[in-house]
Amino acid sequence: MQSARLRYEPLGPDNLDDFHRLVQDAHVRRYMMDGNVFPLAWSAQHMRDSQALFERRGVGIWLGRETTSGELVGFCGFAMLSSLPEPQLLYAMFERFGGRGLATEMARAAIAQARAQPGFAEIAADVDEVNAASVRVLDKLGFERVEVRQGAFGHLLVFRLASPELERAGGTIHGAATPPGRTSA
Numbered sequence: 001m002q003s004a005r006l007r008y009e010p011l012g013p014d015n016l017d018d019f020h021r022l023v024q025d026a027h028v029r030r031y032m033m034d035g036n037v038f039p040l041a042w043s044a045q046h047m048r049d050s051q052a053l054f055e056r057r058g059v060g061i062w063l064g065r066e067t068t069s070g071e072l073v074g075f076c077g078f079a080m081l082s083s084l085p086e087p088q089l090l091y092a093m094f095e096r097f098g099g100r101g102l103a104t105e106m107a108r109a110a111i112a113q114a115r116a117q118p119g120f121a122e123i124a125a126d127v128d129e130v131n132a133a134s135v136r137v138l139d140k141l142g143f144e145r146v147e148v149r150q151g152a153f154g155h156l157l158v159f160r161l162a163s164p165e166l167e168r169a170g171g172t173i174h175g176a177a178t179p180p181g182r183t184s185a
């Protein structure tokens, strides 16, 4: 997978150490892991989960590197997290790469991959409201807020990106398109 400034590789044994370096980074884990530092075994479990999700749904976690320098930037993709019943969009990077539109670029690349698979008419994401840059990334991508929950840092916003067909038809992602048991905002 490739985007304008980045190339991507699926998370696997060869880049597990790079992934572990990212999830230990204070900027990355501040909201994403509620600030926690986890051992290598935690990262290895996420690698196995990502490999299984690639098998099952055609998406998982990719590591993103700058095409020009080969430098590790961050990761993006999808994972099954406890907060939502379907694979959820993720993106994170070392702080020094921030403010250049790279998270938006990574998220767009991951969404394009998901859209090429069955079962991703809608894309799910959630983000802590205080994580304003991440909320802005989802807004820029066209996500809509469908629910507000209580998270570790106050409001946790649940977002959905409608299918292109639904958008073209002028539909909304509230109501019928919202999974059972979930209340639209």
Ligand SMILES: CC(C)(COP(=O)(O)OP(=O)(O)OC[C@H]1O[C@@H](n2cnc3c(N)ncnc32)[C@H](O)[C@@H]1OP(=O)(O)O)[C@@H](O)C(=O)NCCC(=O)NCCS
Binding pocket: 027, 028, 029, 031, 032, 074, 089, 090, 091, 092, 093, 094, 095, 097, 098, 099, 100, 101, 102, 103, 104, 105, 126, 127, 131, 132, 133, 134, 136, 137
């Ligand atoms: C949050 C994060 C993904 C943003 O990455 P990034 O590459 O800087 O994001 P982008 O440049 O693509 O877009 C950020 C947008 O937020 C805006 N922004 C930045 N800080 C902001 C703030 N404090 N308040 C409001 N908007 C802010 C930027 O101006 C930009 O919007 P613009 O393009 O309209 O100017 C990155 O800092 C990160 O990896 N954080 C740690 C992991 C994480 O929290 N991931 C999200 C959870 S899934």
